[in-house]
Structure formats: structure tokens, C-alpha cells
Amino acid sequence: MKLDPSSNSRENGKFESPGVYCNLMSTASSALAGKTSSRIGFWESTVGKKAVMAVTGAILFLFVVAHMIGNLQVYLGQEKLDNYAHLLKSIKSLLWGERVTLLLSVILHITAATQLGLRNRRARPRAYVKWASAGSTYASRTMYWSGPILLAFIIYHILHFTTGQALGPQFREGEVYHNMIVGFSFVPASIAYIIAMLMLGMHLCHGVWSMFQSMGVSHPRYTPLLRKFAVAAAAALVIGNISIPVSVMLGILK
Amino acid sequence: MKLKLHVWRQKNAASAGRMVRYEAEADEHMSFLEMLDVLNESLITKGEDPVAFDHDCREGICGACGFMINGVAHGPMPGTTVCQLHMRHFKDGDELYLEPWRAAAFPVIKDLIVDRGAFDRIIAAGGYVSASTGSAQDANAILVPKKDADRAMDSAQCIGCGACVAACPNASAALFLSAKVSHLGLLPQGQPERNERAIKMVAAANHELFGGCTNIGECEAVCPKNIRLEFIARRNWDFLKASCTFREEKAAAGAG
Amino acid sequence: MKLDSRIPSGPIEQKWDNCKFEMKLVNPANKRKFTVIVVGTGLAGGSAAATMGELGYNVKCFCFQDSPRRAHSIAAQGGINAAKNYQNDGDSIYRLFYDTVKGGDFRAREANVYRLAQISVNIIDQCVAQGVPFAREYGGLLANRSFGGAQVSRTFYARGQTGQQLLLGCYQALERQVNAGRVTMFPRHEMLELIVIDGKARGIVTRNLVTGGIATHLADAVVLATGGYGNVFYLSTNAKGSNATALWRAYRKGALMANPCFTQIHPTCIPVSGDYQSKLTLMSESLRNDGRIWVPKKGRDSRPPGQISEDERDYYLERRYPSFGNLVPRDVASRAAKAVCDEGRGVGKTGLGVYLDFGDAVRRLGRKVVEERYGNLFEMYERITGDDPYSVPMRIFPAIHYTMGGLWVDYRLMSTIPGLFVLGEANFSDHGANRLGASALMQGLADGYFIIPYTIGDYLATAKLDRIDSNHQEVRRAENAVGxxxxxxxxxxxxxxxxxxxxxxxxxxxxxxxxxxxxxxxxxxxxxxxxxxxxxxxxxxxxxxxxxxxxxxxxxxxxxxxxxxxxxxxxxxxxxxxxxxxxxxxxxxxxxxxxxxxxxxxxxxxxxxxxxPGQAPALHKEPLSFEHVHLAQRSYK
Known part of the structure; x- marks a missing residue:
């Protein structure tokens, strides 16, 4: 005679309390893992979100590089820089295409970062009494600080040099050189820029190589080089951008 | 040598825990767990509850042991589990904080013991090759380039101890998961299920409340088997590729 | 009691085939109606549970560890034997069979050993298909090494972590069945009693190690794969949790215990350093392939090894066993080490140790080759002792490592209690009085993947199993005994x-x-x-x-x-x-x-x-006959 598996086995209710453990351990939830979540959407997954951050991060990085190269024309004189600015603004499709792309990138980058950040906080509800780093960089651990600071800076920066509210009555539409000199002559603004650029540098030290890792590109020989490149690129950006307010403050640019 | 220990004591999953201070005596040739054994013997003799910690093989291969020592998973020696960590790396008068792995996915069961069942469930979700017993062809029928076999072995060495999760500020299981995805994904036998495996295992990890990877590398630094961050990139690649090329399975008559 | 080993008829090459054909099958649709309990998730238990799950049985699997992946099979270092003859060096199923019977000093059952050698070939195929990353040659073929004194290279390995990789292979297969709902896994559960009803094994009583809850699990058959009892010695190379409780409780319920005194001492372990010592660590036997074992010629020589010149050293294994040298079987090597230590020539603080010297190997092969072969073992040694084996000879001493004895089983791996099957190190069947290197993994997987799935089917198909009630008095009695x-x-x-x-x-x-x-x-x-x-x-x-x-x-x-x-x-x-x-x-x-x-x-x-309790146990003898490998004195001179 065959046995019915469901009736020939029983847990002795007298001793077995319905503890947390049995709910947690594989007896109960192993089936759960297989059935409720055998697939996951791209955006739902942490890996997918990181890929979005990588792609948008790459776009923002390329923009920042181009932006700096544009800005450095300040050393070529007022005419060159203002002409360049005029050129950019005159091609409306390019201008708005770029603005929309950047805005979307920023929104996606921040949305993904925020959602991941919240998830990560929930993943460790109780902090260690003592925790020490065994092998990560300061920059990589502070992305959630450098990121929001950069966001605040970007808003200020747009109000400062694009729309002009932060610059006040001295703002002149289209006269980039003039706006720069006036803006950076105000020392607190320059200091804010310098701090923001240092944050940007830190953010990129990690971000520029991390985006490759998130996209699944890693190689024992090239990844270490890439990490060096990330630091070099970040340093170049910081130095290039900081040089402008410093030059204004020192009176090199007038 | 004499040590001051601050040990996390928690009676069970439901109760609140706290750090308790103990004085311990150790010999430099002892392993860290032997130092705790001696402490426990003295606690039992005094009628107190000994410190509970998971351990089994004490050879650094079963993956049962592991807790934080002064905030570093498995303690200060790289590539070493706590059972293989010897007291010669500490000095008289050291003050040590011992805490369990902390993660939502690893609830504390007692003292330094946590429930790592989530790891089993991640493997169950897809961390295998579906090769039922008896179905195999000759072992040498498929050639495997030595370099691939060696890299597969590099990642297959994972002992599932959970140190990567413990060390990660996000409590992410990325290194654990990627070790299995890479091990099987690097071998020809693992190819047919490679895409599906990446999706299923990532889904399972999401389901288990692990955090996401932010590529910072704490996991790699504490991994007792030196599993490399490179494998996380491989997992990302497999998952992204699988996501982009995903097709619904067609239910065919007579299947399954 | 008459012991019926149920060895099938026919020539030894055909016994297993005959047996498989004679056994009754369970109808595929009926398999899920049978519940099988598997205790232990090492190579034997894990592979058995996975395979029976694949076949469609309703499997309940228990381990005391927090995960089935932690069973002590994971610590096996050296390798797994198989008679593949990939190296074309004259290996064959017959030779593996011959070596194993002879190595076991003629105390194993010939038919079992022959089947083990036959199945060894399928094991490697199965493991490779699962994705076990065995070592490979540059051409992509599997690599082999000679191990534990074998004259042929038949050992497959995955660095120094073969047991780990094989176990992960069957753990993954097991988790696949868990996911499919065919295996229910109970980690952190310890079996404390066997339930025997009407003379048949019908279930177990377990304790949930987290909650302390005592529970009864009933089934149609019980499979014990709980490993060996080496920890009876307190210090052994077994994991701290390895224990004999499941075996012993089955013994007390009527299963016979065979050859319990056959324990294996492994010659290459790291010596004891103090009273607090909690376990001993094995260094793979493969070290003896290139390392040379010696002690000083004169007793109580406390000079550092570097200062003891070549002619003051006694390479005692090479001296006593010129043809096998440092590669004599484990028991011989262990006893020789004990002998020199008893003479007062042992080395180290405790005098309980001998040198295993890689000086010659480094000179002959270069540091790089030695590192490739033994790098991870050297690291492990250095981590534990603080000495660097490249410059200072290792110190080693024998330690309890494996137990050949175990519950008595017949050819079909069934104990004297019908419905109670015993696999792997927990049974006594294949290694006689001494196990050869790289044979334990082979036996565990042979039992679990390829033997029990057949033999349990025959039992289930032919045993008349009544439905049992959880209030049966035997169930109550077992629960009470545990409590x-x-x-x-x-x-x-x-x-x-x-x-x-x-x-x-x-x-x-x-x-x-x-x-x-x-x-x-x-x-x-x-x-x-x-x-x-x-x-x-x-x-x-x-x-x-x-x-x-x-x-x-x-x-x-x-x-x-x-x-x-x-x-x-x-x-x-x-x-x-x-x-x-x-x-x-x-x-x-x-x-x-x-x-x-x-x-x-x-x-x-x-x-x-x-x-x-308190009574002298009764001895039953199963006579062993040797028709193929003729009884002879082992000689490794």
C-alpha cells in the first residue's frame, strides 16, 4: 500500500514552536524563491538600475568634458568665448537636443541612485557598532554625498550663468565672458565653485571606471589602467575648471 | 596575551542584543576560534551561556564561520577565515569588537550566528547546470581550454561564508552571486542556461533584500578566497545581455 | 542472525548489471507517492537526495549545518579516482578494483569494490556535466595525477579543493531539486532517533537546532549518509560538528555496526601545538609526491633543520621502503612516523612530528613549479604555523582522518534494518581495513548517484509498507526517548x-x-x-x-x-x-x-x-572470500 506523503509526516506541535527560523529557512521559503521571483525586469533589478546610471553617467561625463573645453576658451579672450557661446545657442535643435538629453540623464541618474540608495539602506537596518574599511576608496564610499552636492551645485550654476537670477542685475544674456568675470569676482561664489569641482572630481574618480564595471566590462590588465585614467580625468577636470575662478580672483582674467 | 573582547550577545532572533565585555586569555599559536573556545569553557564553568558562533571544518573551506572583528569581516588577515586566523596577529592588551554579519537578508539567530539561508535560495533559483544523473557523455568529449577552466575554478572557490555581504556598506550579495554565475558561465557545460541563470539569480537576490552593488570593492578585500570584482562585471554583462535578448518561453505540448 | 550480503550471481564483471536487471522498478507515476528521508548532505547524501529527487521521489533531506553545502566532504583536498585510463598508463576497472582490495588489506567485499571501480568512470562524466572545474591540460583535456602511492595516474582533481568542487556540484543539483519542489531541505536539524515499525525503518526524530523543537518525520525509507566517527578521538581532521549520533542511534535500534576499529590515520597533518587544540588540519597527501620525509639520525636533536646536514638525516621511508619510498600507503607511513617519534627522534616542541622537506623539490623543479602544485597548501600551512615551507621544512604528524568501519550494509547498501540504507563513509563496505587516497570521494558519489537510486527502488517496489499513523506507539516511544x-x-x-x-x-x-x-x-x-x-x-x-x-x-x-x-x-x-x-x-x-x-x-x-544498555554486544561474522585478488601479504619494499 502506498503512502500519502502529506499525511505520513507531521511536526510534533507539542515541541515545535512556529519560530521565526522556520519561516526564514529554506524549508519554507526555498519554494518561494523559485516561484515568486524567477524573473525580474531590467529596471526592477539593481543591476539594470546600475546600468542606467552607467549610461547616463557616461553622457554626463562627456558633457562635463566638452563643457570644460568650451569654458577654457576664456583664456583665448572675450571674443572667442562669446562667439563660441553664440554658435552653440544659434543651432536650436542642437541646443534643445542637448538640454533634453542632459535633463533626462540627470533625472534617470538621480532616480536610479535614489531608489538604489533606499534599497541599500533597507538592506542593512542595523549598523555595525564598529566598521572599518578593508579596501575601498573614500571617493567610492561617498558617492551618496558627492552626488546631491553636485545636484545643488548644478541648480545654482544654471541660475548663475544660464538664467542669471543668481547673478542679479549684472547678468548679461549671451555675454559669457562678462558673466564669468563678474560671477567669479564675488569670492564666496568662487569658493562654492571650487568646492563643487572637488566634489565632481571625487564623484568621477569612482564613477568613470565604475560605469564600465556596471556595464560588465572588466579586464585584469585594462581595468587597473582605467582606474588610473579615471583619476587622471577627474584631476584634469578639477584643475581645468578650478583654474577659471582662481584666475579671476588672482586678476589674471579681467 | 590578554585581550579585551566586546562580543555581541543576543539570545535569539526576537530579542534585542547588546555588546558584552569579556577578558580573554590567549596563546599566540591558538586560532581565533580556539581563543573563543577557551573563553566559552570558562563561561560554562561559571554557569554562564557560552558565546554561540558558527564553525565546522576549521580549515577555511566549509564557510560556516565568520563574524566581524573590529569592523572587518573575518578579521585583519586578507584571504583568511576566522577559523584560520591565528592569535599571533594580535598583541597583548588588544581590544576587539566581535559582531555578527549584519544584513536584512541575514537575520541574527543567536550571538554571532546568522541565518544565511538566502544564499541557498539564490543557488536554488538557478545556480546549477541541469544535468540529471546518468545523462552525461564522456568527460573528455567537450574540451575546455585550460585558461577557462582555471578562471572558472577561481570563481568556483567561493565558500559561501557571507563576508562579502557583511563587509559591503549596501549588504549586497553581488560577489557571491557573481562567483556562481561566472563559474558556470565560463564553462561550456554552463552555456545553455547562461542567460536564464543570470536573470533568475539576480531576481532571487533582489527578492532576498540584499542591496545593490556600487562597485566599491569592500567585498573583494575581505573575501577569504580572493574572489575578484572582475566576476561582478561578468555577472552584469550576463544579466544585461540576457535582459536585452529575453524571449518568453513558448509552452509546447508535452513539455514539462 | 545470519548476515545476507545479497551479492548477485554471475561473474564479477556482470554482478552489478545482473543486480540492476533483477531489481524491481517503481512505476514513474508512483514515485512521488514514496517519501524518502536522507540524513546528511555530503557527497553521498547530497548526491542521493538530488538523484532521487530527479527520479521523482518525495525526498526530505536533513543536515545539522546551516546549509547543505557545508558538509565535511567539502574539505577533501586531493582528488577522486576513476578508471578512465585517459593517461594510457595501463589503468583499467580491474586494476582499480585490484588496488582497492589490496590497499584495503583484504578486508573488503570484492563484489562491492568491483562495482565501485566500474561506477568510478560514470562519476567523472556526471561531475564534468554539472560544471565541476576539474584541472585541465593545455589541450583542454582532463588532467590526472598519481595519488597516494598508485602506480597509475587516475586521480582527477580541482586544485587542492576537489572535495569542495564535487560537493558544490551535488549541492547545486540538490538545490535544483529543492527549487523543483521534489526535495524539502531541513538545515540545522539533527537526527536523534530512528523510528522502526514492524522491523522496518519508517522515519526519524529530529531536533531543530535553532528552536530546539523536536519533530517526527515519517517515510517509506531512511537513508543515512552521515559520515564517519573520527571525532570520537576528539582531535581529528573531521569537522567539529562531525558526529556518530545518527549511526549510533540506528545501531541501538538494531542496525549492526561493522569493523568499528578500522580507523585511518593520515600521515600528513599539522602537529598539535597545545592543549587548547580544537582540531587537526590535514595537508593533502599529494605533498608526499615531491616532499621527502626525514628525522634527525640522533635522538633529541633540537637544532633547526637547516643546520642538520644531509648525512645526519634519516629519510626513513626511503630507507625502509626503497620501491615506494615516501609514497607508501597511509597506514604504513603513519606507523613509521610514530615509530621514529617513539624512538625520541621526533621534531618540534612536542617531539611529535617529522619533517616533510621540499628543499630538493624546489632545487629540482624550481620554486614556480612547486608553487603551482602546492601553493595553496603551503599558504595554509604558513597561515596555521607561521613557518614558510619554501625555506623551512614542514612539520607533520599523523592524525585520525577517516573511519573505514561503519554500519553493516549488504550489496544494495541496506543495513540489517529493512528500509534503512547507509551510504558513504557511514557504511563499512568498500575500503576494508584501509582506504586508499582519493577513494572516499569516489565511494560517496558512487553510492549516492549510481547505487541507491536503483536499490531503493527495488526495496520500495517490493516491501509491503503499511500506512503509519503519527500516533503509533513506536513513534511516541522514539519521541519520548529523545525528550x-x-x-x-x-x-x-x-x-x-x-x-x-x-x-x-x-x-x-x-x-x-x-x-x-x-x-x-x-x-x-x-x-x-x-x-x-x-x-x-x-x-x-x-x-x-x-x-x-x-x-x-x-x-x-x-x-x-x-x-x-x-x-x-x-x-x-x-x-x-x-x-x-x-x-x-x-x-x-x-x-x-x-x-x-x-x-x-x-x-x-x-x-x-x-x-x-550495559550488555555485551553480540558479534556476527560475514566471511569474506577473495576469488579474484588473491590473499597476499602487502609489500611496499
Whole structure:
């Protein structure tokens, strides 16, 4: 005679309390893992979100590089820089295409970062009494600080040099050189820029190589080089951008 | 040598825990767990509850042991589990904080013991090759380039101890998961299920409340088997590729 | 009781095929109606549970660890044998069979060993298909090495972590079945009692190690794959949790225990450093392929090894066994080490150690090659001892490593209790009195992947199994027995810790029932252990209570069983008046000090039957006949 598996086995209710453990351990939830979540959407997954951050991060990085190269024309004189600015603004499709792309990138980058950040906080509800780093960089651990600071800076920066509210009555539409000199002559603004650029540098030290890792590109020989490149690129950006307010403050640019 | 220990004591999953201070005596040739054994013997003799910690093989291969020592998973020696960590790396008068792995996915069961069942469930979700017993062809029928076999072995060495999760500020299981995805994904036998495996295992990890990877590398630094961050990139690649090329399975008559 | 080993008819090459054909099959649609319990998730248990799940049985699988992946098979380093003959060096199924019978010193069952050698070939195929990353040659073919003194290269390996990789392979197969809903996994559960109803094994009683909950699980058959009992010695290379409780409780329910005195001492372990020592660490035997073993010629030589010149060194294995040298079987190498230490020529602080020197290997092969072959083992050694083996010779000493004895099983791996099957190290069947290197993994997987799935089907198809009620009086009795023992252990509240008893038991056994035994010592040990057991039940201190995670209580139950098992081991060693394999009786040796078998009187497997508490167990003999490998004195000269 065959046995019915469901009736020939029983847990002795007298001793077995319905503890947390049995709910947690594989007896109960192993089936759960297989059935409720055998697939996951791209955006739902942490890996997918990181890929979005990588792609948008790459776009923002390329923009920042181009932006700096544009800005450095300040050393070529007022005419060159203002002409360049005029050129950019005159091609409306390019201008708005770029603005929309950047805005979307920023929104996606921040949305993904925020959602991941919240998830990560929930993943460790109780902090260690003592925790020490065994092998990560300061920059990589502070992305959630450098990121929001950069966001605040970007808003200020747009109000400062694009729309002009932060610059006040001295703002002149289209006269980039003039706006720069006036803006950076105000020392607190320059200091804010310098701090923001240092944050940007830190953010990129990690971000520029991390985006490759998130996209699944890693190689024992090239990844270490890439990490060096990330630091070099970040340093170049910081130095290039900081040089402008410093030059204004020192009176090199007038 | 004499040590001051601050040990996390928690009676069970439901109760609140706290750090308790103990004085311990150790010999430099002892392993860290032997130092705790001696402490426990003295606690039992005094009628107190000994410190509970998971351990089994004490050879650094079963993956049962592991807790934080002064905030570093498995303690200060790289590539070493706590059972293989010897007291010669500490000095008289050291003050040590011992805490369990902390993660939502690893609830504390007692003292330094946590429930790592989530790891089993991640493997169950897809961390295998579906090769039922008896179905195999000759072992040498498929050639495997030595370099691939060696890299597969590099990642297959994972002992599932959970140190990567413990060390990660996000409590992410990325290194654990990627070790299995890479091990099987690097071998020809693992190819047919490679895409599906990446999706299923990532889904399972999401389901288990692990955090996401932010590529910072704490996991790699504490991994007792030196599993490399490179494998996380491989997992990302497999998952992204699988996501982009995903097709619904067609239910065919007579299947399954 | 007459022991029926159920060896199939026919020539030895066809026995397993005949057996498979003669066995009844279970209709595929009926398989899910049968529940099978598997205790233990090592190579044998894990592979059995996975395979039976694949076949469609309803499997319940138990382990005391927090995950099935942690079973102690994971620690096996060296490799797994298979008669593939990929190296074209003259290997064959017959040769593997021959070597294993001879290596086991003619105390194994020929038919079982032949089947093991046959199946070895399928195991490698299966493991490769699962994605086990075995070592490969540059051309992509599987690599092999010669291991443990074999004259052919038939050992497959995955660096120094072969056991880990094989176990992960079957763990993954097991998790696949868990996911499919065919296996229910119970981690952190310990089996404390076997339920026998109408003479058949019908279930187990377990304790949930987290909540302390006692539960009964009923089934149609029970498979024990709970490993060996080496931890009876306290210090061994086994994991701390490895225990004999499942075996012992089955023994007390009527399963016979065979050859309990056959224990294997592994020659290359890291020596003990102090009283606090909690376990011994094995260094893979493969080290003996290139390392040379020596001690100083004169006794009590405390100079550092570097200062002892070549002609002051005694390479005693090379001297005594010129043809096998450092590669003599484990038992021979272990005893030789003990002998030189007994002469006072041992090295290290304790004098219990010999050198394993890689100086020559580094000079001959270069550091790079040595590093490639043994790098991870050297690292492990350095981590534990703080010495660098590239510059200072390793110190090694024998340690308890494996137990060839175990529950008696017939050819179909069924014990004397119908429906109770025993696999892997937990049974006694394949290794005789001594196991060869890289054979344990082979046996575990052979039993689990390829034998039990067939033989259990025949049992289930033919046994008339009645439906049982969980209120059956045997079930109640088993539950009560478990509850009673826990209560009793917790109520003693004596002065000594469980570990202190365990340590003392280990010392007694190691002295009198270890590498070399004699009648006087064994009598002494039996007396002492009986006293220790009485003291244990009077004076042990188990703190905490039963309804929580209580590691002292877990240990207390296991040590209680070890105390009883130890007495049976001594009795078995005492009754076996011969030397064979791992069992060396000092009274029975050749003039050169080699083991002297007595095939006229002791060519049998000794199977012991429990007759009640405090009663002398009854001895049953299964005569062994050797039709293919002729009885001969082993010689490694």
C-alpha cells in the first residue's frame, strides 16, 4: 500500500514552536524563491538600475568634458568665448537636443541612485557598532554625498550663468565672458565653485571606471589602467575648471 | 596575551542584543576560534551561556564561520577565515569588537550566528547546470581550454561564508552571486542556461533584500578566497545581455 | 542472525548489471507517492537526495549545518579516482578494483569494490556535466595525477579543493531539486532517533537546532549518509560538528555496526601545538609526491633543520621502503612516523612530528613549479604555523582522518534494518581495513548517484509498507526517548564541561586504540572509558535549556554516543587478533615490524549487534572470500 506523503509526516506541535527560523529557512521559503521571483525586469533589478546610471553617467561625463573645453576658451579672450557661446545657442535643435538629453540623464541618474540608495539602506537596518574599511576608496564610499552636492551645485550654476537670477542685475544674456568675470569676482561664489569641482572630481574618480564595471566590462590588465585614467580625468577636470575662478580672483582674467 | 573582547550577545532572533565585555586569555599559536573556545569553557564553568558562533571544518573551506572583528569581516588577515586566523596577529592588551554579519537578508539567530539561508535560495533559483544523473557523455568529449577552466575554478572557490555581504556598506550579495554565475558561465557545460541563470539569480537576490552593488570593492578585500570584482562585471554583462535578448518561453505540448 | 550480503550471481564483471536487471522498478507515476528521508548532505547524501529527487521521489533531506553545502566532504583536498585510463598508463576497472582490495588489506567485499571501480568512470562524466572545474591540460583535456602511492595516474582533481568542487556540484543539483519542489531541505536539524515499525525503518526524530523543537518525520525509507566517527578521538581532521549520533542511534535500534576499529590515520597533518587544540588540519597527501620525509639520525636533536646536514638525516621511508619510498600507503607511513617519534627522534616542541622537506623539490623543479602544485597548501600551512615551507621544512604528524568501519550494509547498501540504507563513509563496505587516497570521494558519489537510486527502488517496489499513523506507539516511544535524554543531560548540572570529557576520551583512545594497539592497552581503555562514561552522566555540565539554540547540548548528546561507540571500537580491536590495514596489533607483526594478517581466522567483517544498555554486544561474522585478488601479504619494499 502506498503512502500519502502529506499525511505520513507531521511536526510534533507539542515541541515545535512556529519560530521565526522556520519561516526564514529554506524549508519554507526555498519554494518561494523559485516561484515568486524567477524573473525580474531590467529596471526592477539593481543591476539594470546600475546600468542606467552607467549610461547616463557616461553622457554626463562627456558633457562635463566638452563643457570644460568650451569654458577654457576664456583664456583665448572675450571674443572667442562669446562667439563660441553664440554658435552653440544659434543651432536650436542642437541646443534643445542637448538640454533634453542632459535633463533626462540627470533625472534617470538621480532616480536610479535614489531608489538604489533606499534599497541599500533597507538592506542593512542595523549598523555595525564598529566598521572599518578593508579596501575601498573614500571617493567610492561617498558617492551618496558627492552626488546631491553636485545636484545643488548644478541648480545654482544654471541660475548663475544660464538664467542669471543668481547673478542679479549684472547678468548679461549671451555675454559669457562678462558673466564669468563678474560671477567669479564675488569670492564666496568662487569658493562654492571650487568646492563643487572637488566634489565632481571625487564623484568621477569612482564613477568613470565604475560605469564600465556596471556595464560588465572588466579586464585584469585594462581595468587597473582605467582606474588610473579615471583619476587622471577627474584631476584634469578639477584643475581645468578650478583654474577659471582662481584666475579671476588672482586678476589674471579681467 | 590578554585581550579585551566586546562580543555581541543576543539570545535569539526576537530579542534585542547588546555588546558584552569579556577578558580573554590567549596563546599566540591558538586560532581565533580556539581563543573563543577557551573563553566559552570558562563561561560554562561559571554557569554562564557560552558565546554561540558558527564553525565546522576549521580549515577555511566549509564557510560556516565568520563574524566581524573590529569592523572587518573575518578579521585583519586578507584571504583568511576566522577559523584560520591565528592569535599571533594580535598583541597583548588588544581590544576587539566581535559582531555578527549584519544584513536584512541575514537575520541574527543567536550571538554571532546568522541565518544565511538566502544564499541557498539564490543557488536554488538557478545556480546549477541541469544535468540529471546518468545523462552525461564522456568527460573528455567537450574540451575546455585550460585558461577557462582555471578562471572558472577561481570563481568556483567561493565558500559561501557571507563576508562579502557583511563587509559591503549596501549588504549586497553581488560577489557571491557573481562567483556562481561566472563559474558556470565560463564553462561550456554552463552555456545553455547562461542567460536564464543570470536573470533568475539576480531576481532571487533582489527578492532576498540584499542591496545593490556600487562597485566599491569592500567585498573583494575581505573575501577569504580572493574572489575578484572582475566576476561582478561578468555577472552584469550576463544579466544585461540576457535582459536585452529575453524571449518568453513558448509552452509546447508535452513539455514539462 | 545470519548476515545476507545479497551479492548477485554471475561473474564479477556482470554482478552489478545482473543486480540492476533483477531489481524491481517503481512505476514513474508512483514515485512521488514514496517519501524518502536522507540524513546528511555530503557527497553521498547530497548526491542521493538530488538523484532521487530527479527520479521523482518525495525526498526530505536533513543536515545539522546551516546549509547543505557545508558538509565535511567539502574539505577533501586531493582528488577522486576513476578508471578512465585517459593517461594510457595501463589503468583499467580491474586494476582499480585490484588496488582497492589490496590497499584495503583484504578486508573488503570484492563484489562491492568491483562495482565501485566500474561506477568510478560514470562519476567523472556526471561531475564534468554539472560544471565541476576539474584541472585541465593545455589541450583542454582532463588532467590526472598519481595519488597516494598508485602506480597509475587516475586521480582527477580541482586544485587542492576537489572535495569542495564535487560537493558544490551535488549541492547545486540538490538545490535544483529543492527549487523543483521534489526535495524539502531541513538545515540545522539533527537526527536523534530512528523510528522502526514492524522491523522496518519508517522515519526519524529530529531536533531543530535553532528552536530546539523536536519533530517526527515519517517515510517509506531512511537513508543515512552521515559520515564517519573520527571525532570520537576528539582531535581529528573531521569537522567539529562531525558526529556518530545518527549511526549510533540506528545501531541501538538494531542496525549492526561493522569493523568499528578500522580507523585511518593520515600521515600528513599539522602537529598539535597545545592543549587548547580544537582540531587537526590535514595537508593533502599529494605533498608526499615531491616532499621527502626525514628525522634527525640522533635522538633529541633540537637544532633547526637547516643546520642538520644531509648525512645526519634519516629519510626513513626511503630507507625502509626503497620501491615506494615516501609514497607508501597511509597506514604504513603513519606507523613509521610514530615509530621514529617513539624512538625520541621526533621534531618540534612536542617531539611529535617529522619533517616533510621540499628543499630538493624546489632545487629540482624550481620554486614556480612547486608553487603551482602546492601553493595553496603551503599558504595554509604558513597561515596555521607561521613557518614558510619554501625555506623551512614542514612539520607533520599523523592524525585520525577517516573511519573505514561503519554500519553493516549488504550489496544494495541496506543495513540489517529493512528500509534503512547507509551510504558513504557511514557504511563499512568498500575500503576494508584501509582506504586508499582519493577513494572516499569516489565511494560517496558512487553510492549516492549510481547505487541507491536503483536499490531503493527495488526495496520500495517490493516491501509491503503499511500506512503509519503519527500516533503509533513506536513513534511516541522514539519521541519520548529523545525528550528524556535531553532532559537528563540538562538536569545533571555537574562540574565538568562536555569538551573536557571529550578530550579525555580522545586521549584514551589515541593512546590505546590509535595507531598501534595491544590487548593490555585495549583492556585498560575499555575499563577507563566505562568509568569515564559513568562520570559523564554524573558530572557533566550542560548550561542553557533545550528550547533554544544550545551548542553545549548538541555536543553533549554527541559525546554521550561517542563514549559508547569508543567502547565498541576497543572491543572490536581487542577481538581482532591480527594486524590489518589501519588496525595494527603490536602482538601480530612480522619480524620487520609490518602488519601480520591472520587470514585463517579473521578473514571476515565483524558486525556487532546491540543487545541492550550495559550488555555485551553480540558479534556476527560475514566471511569474506577473495576469488579474484588473491590473499597476499602487502609489500611496499
Amino acid at each position: 528524556e535524554q535531553i532532559k537528563r543531560l540538562l538536569s545533571i548540572k555537574g562540574k565538568r564541561t562536555v569538551d573536557s570529557f571529550h578530550r579525555e576520551l580522545g586521549r584514551l583512545l589515541w593512546e590505546d586504540c590509535g595507531m598501534a594497539r595491544n590487548a593490555k592497552g585495549l583492556r585498560h581503555a575499555m575499563g577507563k572509558i566505562a568509568e569515564l562514561q559513568q562520570e559523564y552522566w554524573r558530572d557533566v555540565n550542560v548550561v542553557g535549556d533545550g528550547a533554544e539554540l544550545n551548542q553545549s547540548l548538541e555536543k553533549a548528546g554527541r559525546v554521550a554516543d561517542f563514549l559508547e561507540l569508543a567502547q565498541l571500537m576497543c572491543l572490536d580491536a581487542f577481538e581482532r587478533n591480527e594486524s590489518c590495514g589501519g588496525h595494527f596489533r603490536e602482538e601480530y607483526q612480522t619480524p620487520e615490524g609490518e602488519a601480520l594478517r591472520n587470514d585463517d581466522e579473521y578473514c571476515y567483517a565483524a558486525a556487532w549487534e546491540y543487545t541492550g
